[in-house]
Structures are given as C-alpha cells and as structure tokens.
Amino acid sequence: MLRAVEDLPDGPEDVRVSSGSAAVLGLAALRVEVPPTTAYLMVGERCSMDCGFCAQARSSTARADQLSRVVWPRYPLSAVVPRIAAAFASGAIARCCLQVVATPGHADRTRAVVRAMRRGSAVPLCVCTRASGLEDVGELLALGVERVTLALDAASEHVYNRVKGRHWERFSGLLREAARAYPGRIGTHLIIGLGETEAEAAAFLQEMHDLGVLTALFAFTPVPGTALEGEQPPSEVSYRRCQVARYLIVNGLARAEQFRYSAKGEIASYGVPAGVLEEVLRTGEAYRTSGCSGCNRPFYNERPGGPLYNYPRPLSPAEAEAATALVMASLTH
C-alpha cells in the first residue's frame, strides 16, 4: 500500500486521488460500498475562485484535501499513472477524470498530468477546468483529452451571480464558443438546489443539449466550512423531476419548451403521456449518475444513508418503481 504524501509539501508531481478511486487503484486500503468506475484525480488545491458551495473555494474553511463530500489524499503522479493503466486494463475503471482547481499555473500543470497519463495508458481522459480561453480547451483536446468540461454549475445568471460571483457572461460565452469549435467534445455541470427554478434548470439542459454539450447533474451538498453550509440540499422529488427532464431531453423524447410548470416554476408536466413516461422511466436509467460514460461518482453528493440523488449502479426494479412513483405523483397532468 502506497503512503499518501500529505505530510510533504505539495510537489508539482503530485495529484490528489479521490478516496474511492484510491481504493480501486490499490493506493489505499479502504472498503467502498460501490466502487467508482472512473478514476477521479484532483490537480492543485485551494482555488482562486470563490464558489459558495465548494470546499476548495478561496474563503472556504473546509479541509484542503476535500471536494464536495469526498476526501482526496495526495500521491506521486508516477505511482498513480501505472495503476490507472492497470485498472483500465482490468475493467475496474472505464475513464479517468481530472478535476482542476484554479490555481496559478494550473493550465501548465494540467497539461503535464495529461501528457503523463497519455504516455502511460489509453484510458479515456476528461478534464474539468476553469479554462481561460478557447486555446486552453483546444490544447487539451489536441493532447488527447476526450472531453473538456467547463462547469457552469448554475442554471441562470442570477444564480451564478449569487453563488459563483460575476463573469457569467464571460464563462458561459466561452462554453458556447467551445461547443461550436469542438462539437461533441465539451461538457458542463449543473448543480440542482442553488436557488434556480426547475423551469430554469430544464431550459438550461435543453440549451446545452442543443449546443451539443454533454450535461451532468449534481445535487447541491452543503459542505461544512463553505459559504452555503447552512442551506438545504434539494428535495428528492425536485431532483428526480430534473433527472427525468434531463433524460427526456438528451434522449430526444421531449423538449423543455413542451414542459409545463407550477407557479413556483416546478415541473408539472413533461408533455408526454403518462403511460409513455412510465414506460421510459421503468428501467431506472434516468436516475443514474449523468455525465461522461463510465462516470458514477458514488456518494459524491449524497450521504450513504440517502437519498441517493445519483444512483452509482443499476437500480433494482423496486428502486426504479419508487423513484418513478415519486415523480408521477408530483405531476399534475
């Protein structure tokens, strides 16, 4: 077992590895309830941004080795790469995901990690980063990154301003520009529960889908030490309605414009006959973790006690039925 290098200074050749990934890679002896099918690495720590939900934010007092609910011990990159290659070969992981924290020099450091990974393995690689421009994105793709994710996190400008600070226009503009320049190679994240309405969330998911941007849903998680530590996560039913909205949109089964909403902006109807909707939702796939293929990020934003906002594994028929019943009962027509 490799010792994490917490007690040493943060070296340029180190990466942080999510504790679940570290267990799958054989870096840490840890029992995990559901193993991650993607290896999650964090590059850098203590962000220069100040997002209210984030443990890595400038003013957050959460642990430096934390992102969302997860702890990320640090290991030498040279030890991590061969283990990722082996885990990919054995089928334990299907992807490697770099979470880049915006720190000075993060672009160079990310490229160095990508090059090392590309030399060591054919594993599909994606990078979630605060790119400063289209060139940053293009360079990563040229180095063999499959997808670059520019996480807007917020469904609308007012939510973005409240939670992430200014620059909505600059960053959402870059996302649109990148989507046009690199079709099929760009992704984004949407956090449900930051004060957006479901109508805003659905419109955002539709717009991103139309742009060819892959979307991944997260449930807001109040992390102690962050600005939003005192706020509530979304209700399960609201999150499920957003998952269903995303599932219908990305599978071309419905468009956000045909949804109907309550006065509070909650989804009241998807404009799809109930029988058809129930049939589509029967398998439970709509409630699985969304985003890149092979990404299940177990317990990233849920307590093991539930609710399981994003199922990291196939649902049992009973679980799928319960989730669908919750959604169906909340619709008005």
Add this chain to the structure above:
Amino acid sequence: MGGCPEEVRANPLWRRAWEVRQEHFEPRIRFERPVATLAVSVTGAACALRCAHCNGHYLAGMRRLDDPALDAARSLLISGGCDREGRVPVLPHLGAIARLAAGRRLNWHVGLIDEATMLAIRPYADVISFDFVGDDDTIREVYGLAKTVGDYVACFQMLRRYARVVPHVTIGLHGGRLRGERRALEILRSLGADELVLIVFIPTPGTAFAACEPPRLNEVVDLIAEARVRFPDVPVRLGCMRPGGEYREQLDPLAVEVGLNGIVNPARGAVRAAQRLGLRIEWGDECCVL
C-alpha cells in the same frame, strides 16, 4: 514458412504474423457458411441514424421478428436499426425474442445499449457483437452520433460484466480510409479483449459512401497482420461484412496466410491457402462468434 507465397515471405510484418499464429495456435482454421443463423431486425428497415456507410441498406435483408422462417433457424442474430443515441431498441420486443430464444443461441448486435437493457436481455444473450470504433471523428461523421471513443469503451466494459462480448472493428469505416482502427486495436488490447472480429468497409449503393473505394488491400492485410501480432493468443476472425468478388478473392487467402483463426464465407483461394499451409479445416454453419 513453408508453403507461403513469396509476397508473404517478403513482408516482415506478414511473415511475423504467420509465425505468431504458429507459436500460439494449433494448425486449425475455422470457416463458416452461416446458413443456420438468421439475422433479425427488430425495427424492420427503420433506423434513426442512417449512417454514411449503410443508410439502412443491410437492415432490408434481415428477417422480421414474426417471420415463420425463424422457427427453423438454429441460432439468431438479433439486430436492427438504431435510435438517435446509437441503441437498437430491443426492450419493446423482448417478449417475442424470449420466445424465440428457447432452444436457440442468440448473438446480439444492439449498439450502445444502457445497463438496464443489458440486465434485461442478459438471460438470452449467448454473445454480444459490439462494433468498436477508435476515432471520435468517425463516430460523429459516419454514425452521426454525439458520442466518443470513451462512450464505446464504457459500454464495452459494462457489457462485459454481464455477457461474452466480441468486439468487431471495421477496417476503413470512414469511407475506405483508415482512421481509428489502430487506436481501436490498441485500446482493445489494453482492455484485454479475448476475441476479435475484423470486418472491412463495403461501398454500398444508395449510401453517402457509395462512390468510395474499399480500403487498399495491402493496408487491410497490414492491419490484419498487426492485429494478429498484437493479439497473439486471441482468436482473430475475418467476419461476414466485407467486400465480395475479386476483392474477397484477393483478401481471403492473404488473411489465412497472415494467421487469422477463422473466416466467414471464405473465397475459394482461402481454402486452397489453408490446405497449402497444412491447416486442418473445420466448417461451421452459424455466426462466427456463436
């Protein structure tokens, strides 16, 4: 290498491929005339993708699920047109397929299905034939799918957790040009694929690629030989989808001579080549992966 023609002896890669075969396999080769397997399209001629190389052409020749001829088949290839996400919608037909599955072996060719679908078809899935693509541009430009190589990897790995999965790599899929084939082989090797079927792009009338040429013969044989060398102890076969006529007459004997383990509907020259090389020929009459 006794018996091999000069052109194979003179090409170091081809010669090496034959040596690899001799080192790792018995002197046996399997030829298939798959008359006992019938291909079924669950969507009839319908397909949402209408890919540049097919445009639904090959669906038209398949049977419908209610075709009485299926009763006489020993095995079935369950296939069909795709939805916009590259999945063959099999779940609505599962009842009919389950009835046909009794006493028959089923080979599923169903694209990028999700895990819930895999769990549902698992009791009837003797084997899954999975088209593997190693180039993002080819996925987008030929299939018209907003998917990536990573999506193919993730699906392949997911399917393998539940069933025997045989990856198929189409040589020259991008209108006859070689694009992601080598990367596909590299990835499949690193994933430890334990079987491999190679097929070759066929220019097909009525498709966007109708006027394209099939990939150059030497490039195809190079790739087959590379696959042989890279997968030394893995059965590598030449599948049914490849150009016929003169092209096949030239390709098939070379495929034998660079050490493939099996060929579907081999040209006569392949049989002669196998005899000349001292390979014992076994004939089969089903899908080559069954």
